[in-house]
Amino acid sequence: MEWPDFYPADCPPTEAEPASGTVYRLVQYNPARAEDFKTPFEENPGRFNNKPSIRNCGLSVHTDMQDSEQLKTVMKMVPRFRDTQIAEGELNPTLGMTQHTPSSKYKSHHSWWVPIGAKPWVVFKIISG
Amino acid sequence: MADILNITGLGRLEIVETYIYYDQPVLFSCKSAAGHLYLAVAADKNDQHESWLFAGISTERLNLVRSGAIDLHNAFSEPEDGFLLKEIIPYDGTLPRMEPIQSDHISEDMLPMPGERLNIKTDPLPILRNSEDIAKLREVVKILQKSQEETTSKFTIPNTLTGVLLTQLEKLLQLQSGDQDYKINPER
Numbered sequence: 001m002e003w004p005d006f007y008p009a010d011c012p013p014t015e016a017e018p019a020s021g022t023v024y025r026l027v028q029y030n031p032a033r034a035e036d037f038k039t040p041f042e043e044n045p046g047r048f049n050n051k052p053s054i055r056n057c058g059l060s061v062h063t064d065m066q067d068s069e070q071l072k073t074v075m076k077m078v079p080r081f082r083d084t085q086i087a088e089g090e091l092n093p094t095l096g097m098t099q100h101t102p103s104s105k106y107k108s109h110h111s112w113w114v115p116i117g118a119k120p121w122v123v124f125k126i127i128s129g
Numbered sequence: 130m131a132d133i134l135n136i137t138g139l140g141r142l143e144i145v146e147t148y149i150y151y152d153q154p155v156l157f158s159c160k161s162a163a164g165h166l167y168l169a170v171a172a173d174k175n176d177q178h179e180s181w182l183f184a185g186i187s188t189e190r191l192n193l194v195r196s197g198a199i200d201l202h203n204a205f206s207e208p209e210d211g212f213l214l215k216e217i218i219p220y221d222g223t224l225p226r227m228e229p230i231q232s233d234h235i236s237e238d239m240l241p242m243p244g245e246r247l248n249i250k251t252d253p254l255p256i257l258r259n260s261e262d263i264a265k266l267r268e269v270v271k272i273l274q275k276s277q278e279e280t281t282s283k284f285t286i287p288n289t290l291t292g293v294l295l296t297q298l299e300k301l302l303q304l305q306s307g308d309q310d311y312k313i314n315p316e317r
Binding site: 046056071078 | 133134135148149150151152153155156170172173174176179180220225238239241245247
Protein backbone atom coordinates (compact mmCIF):
# COMPACT_ATOMS: atom_id res chain seq x y z
CA MET A 1 0.00 0.00 0.00
CA GLU A 2 1.40 3.36 -0.98
CA TRP A 3 0.68 6.56 0.82
CA PRO A 4 0.64 10.07 -0.66
CA ASP A 5 4.07 11.67 -0.90
CA PHE A 6 3.07 14.47 1.45
CA TYR A 7 2.27 12.12 4.34
CA PRO A 8 4.68 12.55 7.26
CA ALA A 9 6.86 9.58 8.18
CA ASP A 10 4.64 8.56 11.10
CA CYS A 11 1.41 8.58 9.10
CA PRO A 12 -0.68 6.50 9.41
CA PRO A 13 0.17 5.96 13.08
CA THR A 14 1.30 2.51 14.19
CA GLU A 15 -1.92 2.14 16.18
CA ALA A 16 -4.02 2.34 12.99
CA GLU A 17 -5.66 -0.81 11.67
CA PRO A 18 -6.66 -1.92 8.17
CA ALA A 19 -9.91 -0.25 7.15
CA SER A 20 -12.99 -2.40 7.58
CA GLY A 21 -16.66 -2.22 8.45
CA THR A 22 -19.44 0.22 7.83
CA VAL A 23 -18.72 3.91 8.28
CA TYR A 24 -20.65 7.11 7.80
CA ARG A 25 -19.34 10.37 6.40
CA LEU A 26 -20.85 13.78 5.73
CA VAL A 27 -20.56 14.54 2.02
CA GLN A 28 -21.41 17.52 -0.11
CA TYR A 29 -22.24 15.81 -3.38
CA ASN A 30 -24.84 13.24 -4.45
CA PRO A 31 -23.46 10.84 -5.51
CA ALA A 32 -20.31 11.26 -3.44
CA ARG A 33 -17.28 12.49 -5.36
CA ALA A 34 -13.53 12.61 -4.96
CA GLU A 35 -13.87 16.11 -3.54
CA ASP A 36 -15.73 14.66 -0.55
CA PHE A 37 -12.63 12.70 0.42
CA LYS A 38 -9.88 15.28 0.21
CA THR A 39 -7.94 15.88 3.37
CA PRO A 40 -7.49 19.38 4.79
CA PHE A 41 -3.77 19.28 4.01
CA GLU A 42 -4.40 18.33 0.37
CA GLU A 43 -6.84 21.17 -0.08
CA ASN A 44 -4.83 23.86 1.62
CA PRO A 45 -1.28 22.97 2.70
CA GLY A 46 -0.39 26.61 3.33
CA ARG A 47 -2.96 26.78 6.08
CA PHE A 48 -0.87 24.27 8.00
CA ASN A 49 2.42 26.00 7.24
CA ASN A 50 3.06 23.27 4.64
CA LYS A 51 3.55 20.82 7.50
CA PRO A 52 1.48 17.66 7.11
CA SER A 53 0.47 15.87 10.27
CA ILE A 54 -1.36 12.72 11.21
CA ARG A 55 -4.42 14.86 11.92
CA ASN A 56 -4.54 17.04 8.84
CA CYS A 57 -3.88 14.07 6.55
CA GLY A 58 -6.84 12.10 7.89
CA LEU A 59 -10.56 12.07 7.23
CA SER A 60 -13.36 11.90 9.79
CA VAL A 61 -15.86 9.04 9.76
CA HIS A 62 -18.20 7.51 12.31
CA THR A 63 -19.05 3.87 12.80
CA ASP A 64 -22.32 4.69 14.56
CA MET A 65 -24.88 6.35 12.33
CA GLN A 66 -26.42 8.07 15.33
CA ASP A 67 -23.19 9.99 15.75
CA SER A 68 -23.40 11.14 12.14
CA GLU A 69 -27.04 12.13 12.55
CA GLN A 70 -26.24 14.04 15.71
CA LEU A 71 -23.28 15.71 14.02
CA LYS A 72 -25.42 16.72 11.09
CA THR A 73 -27.74 18.47 13.50
CA VAL A 74 -24.82 20.19 15.16
CA MET A 75 -23.60 21.29 11.76
CA LYS A 76 -26.36 23.91 11.70
CA MET A 77 -23.68 25.84 13.53
CA VAL A 78 -21.24 25.47 10.64
CA PRO A 79 -22.54 27.01 7.41
CA ARG A 80 -20.25 25.02 5.16
CA PHE A 81 -21.75 21.74 6.35
CA ARG A 82 -25.37 22.81 6.47
CA ASP A 83 -26.32 21.18 3.16
CA THR A 84 -24.27 18.03 3.55
CA GLN A 85 -25.73 14.56 3.51
CA ILE A 86 -24.86 11.38 5.32
CA ALA A 87 -23.23 8.73 3.15
CA GLU A 88 -22.65 5.14 4.16
CA GLY A 89 -19.67 3.15 2.98
CA GLU A 90 -18.29 -0.33 3.48
CA LEU A 91 -14.55 -0.14 4.02
CA ASN A 92 -11.99 -2.80 3.23
CA PRO A 93 -8.19 -2.94 3.66
CA THR A 94 -7.54 -1.65 0.13
CA LEU A 95 -9.10 1.63 1.23
CA GLY A 96 -6.46 2.34 3.82
CA MET A 97 -6.15 2.44 7.57
CA THR A 98 -8.35 3.72 10.38
CA GLN A 99 -7.93 4.51 14.03
CA HIS A 100 -10.57 4.94 16.69
CA THR A 101 -10.26 8.57 17.78
CA PRO A 102 -13.34 9.25 19.88
CA SER A 103 -14.28 12.59 21.32
CA SER A 104 -16.37 13.22 24.40
CA LYS A 105 -19.41 13.79 22.17
CA TYR A 106 -18.81 11.35 19.33
CA LYS A 107 -17.65 8.01 20.68
CA SER A 108 -17.55 6.31 17.29
CA HIS A 109 -15.32 8.87 15.56
CA HIS A 110 -12.52 7.30 13.55
CA SER A 111 -9.69 8.86 11.61
CA TRP A 112 -9.10 7.39 8.16
CA TRP A 113 -6.02 7.53 5.97
CA VAL A 114 -6.55 6.75 2.28
CA PRO A 115 -3.73 5.35 0.11
CA ILE A 116 -2.75 6.39 -3.39
CA GLY A 117 -5.05 5.00 -6.07
CA ALA A 118 -7.97 4.30 -3.76
CA LYS A 119 -11.38 5.62 -4.84
CA PRO A 120 -13.39 5.67 -1.63
CA TRP A 121 -16.31 7.58 -3.16
CA VAL A 122 -17.18 4.49 -5.19
CA VAL A 123 -18.22 2.54 -2.08
CA PHE A 124 -20.29 5.29 -0.49
CA LYS A 125 -24.00 5.89 -1.06
CA ILE A 126 -26.21 8.64 0.29
CA ILE A 127 -28.61 7.41 2.95
CA SER A 128 -29.83 10.59 4.57
CA GLY A 129 -30.19 14.13 3.35
CA MET B 130 1.19 20.76 21.27
CA ALA B 131 -1.10 23.60 20.19
CA ASP B 132 -2.52 23.65 16.66
CA ILE B 133 -1.09 26.58 14.72
CA LEU B 134 -2.76 27.80 11.55
CA ASN B 135 -1.29 30.13 8.99
CA ILE B 136 -4.12 32.49 8.06
CA THR B 137 -3.86 35.08 5.31
CA GLY B 138 -3.82 38.56 6.73
CA LEU B 139 -3.81 37.39 10.34
CA GLY B 140 -0.60 35.43 10.40
CA ARG B 141 -0.05 32.53 12.74
CA LEU B 142 -3.09 31.76 14.82
CA GLU B 143 -3.04 29.35 17.72
CA ILE B 144 -6.24 27.41 18.21
CA VAL B 145 -7.49 28.00 21.75
CA GLU B 146 -10.56 25.76 21.71
CA THR B 147 -12.19 23.55 19.08
CA TYR B 148 -15.97 23.44 19.33
CA ILE B 149 -16.70 21.31 16.28
CA TYR B 150 -14.19 19.07 14.52
CA TYR B 151 -14.68 17.37 11.16
CA ASP B 152 -11.49 16.50 9.30
CA GLN B 153 -10.17 19.64 10.99
CA PRO B 154 -11.47 22.26 13.42
CA VAL B 155 -14.45 23.88 11.69
CA LEU B 156 -15.74 26.00 14.56
CA PHE B 157 -13.10 27.22 16.94
CA SER B 158 -11.57 30.09 18.83
CA CYS B 159 -8.02 31.15 18.18
CA LYS B 160 -5.56 33.89 19.04
CA SER B 161 -2.89 35.75 17.14
CA ALA B 162 0.69 36.17 18.24
CA ALA B 163 -0.32 39.63 19.48
CA GLY B 164 -3.02 38.06 21.65
CA HIS B 165 -6.07 39.05 19.60
CA LEU B 166 -8.91 36.55 19.98
CA TYR B 167 -11.07 35.36 17.09
CA LEU B 168 -14.05 33.09 16.69
CA ALA B 169 -13.78 31.21 13.40
CA VAL B 170 -16.14 29.06 11.36
CA ALA B 171 -16.02 27.20 8.04
CA ALA B 172 -18.44 29.26 6.00
CA ASP B 173 -18.56 27.90 2.46
CA LYS B 174 -17.04 25.41 0.05
CA ASN B 175 -17.49 24.75 -3.64
CA ASP B 176 -15.46 23.46 -6.57
CA GLN B 177 -13.47 26.66 -6.81
CA HIS B 178 -12.74 27.72 -3.25
CA GLU B 179 -13.51 27.49 0.43
CA SER B 180 -14.29 30.38 2.77
CA TRP B 181 -13.84 30.96 6.46
CA LEU B 182 -15.20 33.72 8.68
CA PHE B 183 -13.20 35.25 11.51
CA ALA B 184 -14.85 37.48 14.11
CA GLY B 185 -12.61 39.44 16.45
CA ILE B 186 -13.95 38.79 19.93
CA SER B 187 -13.24 39.80 23.51
CA THR B 188 -12.69 37.20 26.20
CA GLU B 189 -15.86 38.29 27.93
CA ARG B 190 -18.01 37.91 24.82
CA LEU B 191 -16.40 34.60 23.95
CA ASN B 192 -17.31 33.29 27.41
CA LEU B 193 -20.92 34.33 26.72
CA VAL B 194 -20.81 32.49 23.38
CA ARG B 195 -19.30 29.41 25.02
CA SER B 196 -21.99 29.29 27.67
CA GLY B 197 -24.78 29.81 25.14
CA ALA B 198 -25.84 33.20 26.44
CA ILE B 199 -25.10 34.54 22.94
CA ASP B 200 -26.00 32.31 20.01
CA LEU B 201 -23.52 31.68 17.23
CA HIS B 202 -25.57 33.57 14.65
CA ASN B 203 -25.35 36.69 16.79
CA ALA B 204 -21.68 36.09 17.51
CA PHE B 205 -20.92 36.44 13.82
CA SER B 206 -23.70 38.77 12.63
CA GLU B 207 -23.03 41.37 15.30
CA PRO B 208 -19.28 41.32 15.81
CA GLU B 209 -17.92 43.74 18.38
CA ASP B 210 -15.65 45.39 15.82
CA GLY B 211 -18.56 45.93 13.42
CA PHE B 212 -17.02 43.77 10.73
CA LEU B 213 -15.90 40.23 10.05
CA LEU B 214 -12.93 38.94 8.13
CA LYS B 215 -13.64 36.51 5.32
CA GLU B 216 -10.79 34.30 4.19
CA ILE B 217 -11.15 32.95 0.65
CA ILE B 218 -8.92 30.03 -0.31
CA PRO B 219 -8.99 29.22 -4.04
CA TYR B 220 -8.30 25.65 -5.08
CA ASP B 221 -6.50 26.67 -8.27
CA GLY B 222 -3.28 27.48 -6.46
CA THR B 223 -3.72 31.25 -6.41
CA LEU B 224 -3.01 32.94 -3.15
CA PRO B 225 -5.69 33.06 -0.47
CA ARG B 226 -7.07 36.48 0.34
CA MET B 227 -8.74 38.10 3.30
CA GLU B 228 -11.63 40.53 2.91
CA PRO B 229 -13.32 42.62 5.58
CA ILE B 230 -17.11 42.42 5.54
CA GLN B 231 -19.29 44.95 7.31
CA SER B 232 -21.71 43.28 9.68
CA ASP B 233 -24.76 44.46 7.75
CA HIS B 234 -23.36 42.98 4.52
CA ILE B 235 -22.92 39.42 5.71
CA SER B 236 -24.97 36.92 3.76
CA GLU B 237 -27.24 34.76 5.92
CA ASP B 238 -26.12 31.57 4.21
CA MET B 239 -22.60 32.17 5.50
CA LEU B 240 -23.74 32.42 9.10
CA PRO B 241 -24.64 29.80 11.70
CA MET B 242 -28.38 29.37 11.94
CA PRO B 243 -30.15 31.57 14.49
CA GLY B 244 -30.68 29.92 17.83
CA GLU B 245 -27.74 27.55 17.54
CA ARG B 246 -25.70 27.77 20.70
CA LEU B 247 -22.71 26.25 22.33
CA ASN B 248 -23.32 24.86 25.77
CA ILE B 249 -20.01 24.46 27.44
CA LYS B 250 -20.52 23.81 31.13
CA THR B 251 -16.95 24.29 32.17
CA ASP B 252 -14.79 26.87 33.79
CA PRO B 253 -14.47 30.14 31.92
CA LEU B 254 -12.05 30.26 29.02
CA PRO B 255 -8.60 29.35 30.26
CA ILE B 256 -6.36 32.37 30.58
CA LEU B 257 -4.43 32.69 27.33
CA ARG B 258 -1.21 30.79 27.50
CA ASN B 259 1.79 32.90 28.31
CA SER B 260 4.99 31.29 29.44
CA GLU B 261 5.85 34.28 31.65
CA ASP B 262 2.50 34.14 33.43
CA ILE B 263 2.88 30.42 33.94
CA ALA B 264 6.36 30.93 35.42
CA LYS B 265 5.02 33.60 37.78
CA LEU B 266 2.20 31.32 38.84
CA ARG B 267 4.66 28.56 39.62
CA GLU B 268 6.65 30.96 41.80
CA VAL B 269 3.48 31.70 43.76
CA VAL B 270 2.96 27.98 44.20
CA LYS B 271 6.49 27.63 45.58
CA ILE B 272 5.84 30.41 48.08
CA LEU B 273 2.63 28.76 49.21
CA GLN B 274 4.29 25.39 49.52
CA LYS B 275 7.11 26.93 51.53
CA SER B 276 4.60 28.62 53.81
CA GLN B 277 3.15 25.22 54.57
CA GLU B 278 6.58 23.88 55.49
CA GLU B 279 7.81 26.74 57.60
CA THR B 280 6.38 27.26 61.04
CA THR B 281 7.59 30.83 61.28
CA SER B 282 6.78 32.09 57.82
CA LYS B 283 6.43 35.77 57.20
CA PHE B 284 3.17 35.00 55.48
CA THR B 285 1.00 33.19 57.95
CA ILE B 286 -1.51 31.31 55.86
CA PRO B 287 -3.73 28.65 57.42
CA ASN B 288 -2.81 25.21 56.09
CA THR B 289 -6.37 24.45 55.02
CA LEU B 290 -6.52 27.61 52.95
CA THR B 291 -3.12 26.86 51.49
CA GLY B 292 -4.33 23.42 50.52
CA VAL B 293 -7.37 24.87 48.75
CA LEU B 294 -5.25 27.45 46.98
CA LEU B 295 -2.76 24.83 45.86
CA THR B 296 -5.55 22.63 44.48
CA GLN B 297 -7.00 25.50 42.49
CA LEU B 298 -3.61 26.60 41.25
CA GLU B 299 -2.85 23.06 40.19
CA LYS B 300 -6.00 23.03 38.07
CA LEU B 301 -5.14 26.40 36.60
CA LEU B 302 -1.63 25.31 35.73
CA GLN B 303 -3.03 22.19 34.07
CA LEU B 304 -5.24 24.38 31.94
CA GLN B 305 -2.49 26.87 31.29
CA SER B 306 0.16 24.41 30.26
CA GLY B 307 -2.10 21.87 28.58
CA ASP B 308 -0.46 19.24 30.75
CA GLN B 309 -3.33 17.32 32.29
CA ASP B 310 -0.86 15.26 34.30
CA TYR B 311 0.76 18.25 35.96
CA LYS B 312 0.65 17.85 39.72
CA ILE B 313 1.89 20.14 42.42
CA ASN B 314 4.26 17.95 44.38
CA PRO B 315 4.27 18.99 48.01
CA GLU B 316 7.61 17.23 48.31
CA ARG B 317 9.27 19.62 45.85
